[in-house]
Amino acid sequence: MSRVAEDVKQDTDRDGPAPLWDLGTIVAGLRESRDVAHNIWQRGPSRRAPSREALAEVLKSLTEALFPRHYGRSDFGTESIDAFVEGKLGAALDGLLEQVYRGQTFVSDGAPTERHFEGAVALTRDFAARLPEIRGRLVSDLRAAFVGDPAATSFPEILIGYPGMVAIIHHRVAHLLYNLGATMVARLIAELAHSATGIDIHPGARLGASIFIDHGTGVVIGETAIVGDRVRIY
Structure with missing residues (x-):
């Protein structure tokens, strides 16, 4: 003592x-x-904010659904892989719906209404319908990284090991949500990537296809940035 x-x-x-x-x-x-x-609270009843922890779980499940053999399991057959993807996707969309609903009601005056929930459902449904397109963009980014980095030995190495790829996955998801109107949720997803990788991409930034961010620490891409196709950022 x-x-x-x-x-x-x-x-x-x-x-x-x-x-x-x-x-x-x-x-x-x-x-x-x-x-x-120093009151900064909105008028009306208390509302729950979106949860960074819950969104991290949503991103994990989404990534496993998009790339099940890399982030999920490697021993899938055709039917079992679809069942795995369906399960992960269902969990991700259920979790995302709650966070989108929270994001919409948290910044609005007055009590949450049925219209808020219906809007969150419609937004999440629109997001889900665009996931095949998002995966296609991500594969173009993956190929760009493989071509652009002579040290890369395989797609799996880039997909699960490159911070630039992690940041791009988060950004493709966040950008779509941002454009659909889930701005608070999109900002939190962008900050998850920033915290994990040191790469700060505003969800409003427009990134073309086949983007490769090498190393990435300290990279900042602002809301009004427009990055074209086949761009490497060092």
């Missing part, structure tokens, strides 16, 4: 337990800041 800890223990034993912090005053001050002096 340290000398400081011994002194605290002796004081406590002699005088009885004494609070170290004036929590009541601090809590009251934070309430004043939150409710009056």
Whole structure:
């Protein structure tokens, strides 16, 4: 036990337990800041924000559905692979629906309504219908990385090991959601990629086909950026 800890223990034993912090005053001050002096909350009832943790699980399931033999399992037959994809896709879309709904209601005034939920369902359905197109774009990015990096030895190495590919996967998903109107969810997905890879791509940025980001640490692509086809970023 340290000398400081011994002194605290002796004081406590002699005088009885004494609070170290004036929590009541601090809590009251934070309430004043939150409710009056620095209020930033929207009017209406409390609403739940989208969850970064839940979106990370959505991205994991989506990636497994898009590339099941790389991120899922390698021992699939034709029927079992479809069953695996269906299961992962169902879980991902159910989770995404909840987060889209939260994102829509969190920034709106008033209580959530049935219209919010119906809008979230329609948006998620539109997103799901575009997933084959997203996978095609991602395969073009994968091929661009293989051609553009002489150190690359295989597609699987790039797909599961290159931070640039991770960032592109997140961006293709986030950009589609952003264009469909799920802007808060899209921003959170972009930040998941930024935290994991050091690559910061705003979901509004327009990236063409066959994009390769090599290494990528410190790369920033802003909302108004337009990147054409077959571009390498070092």
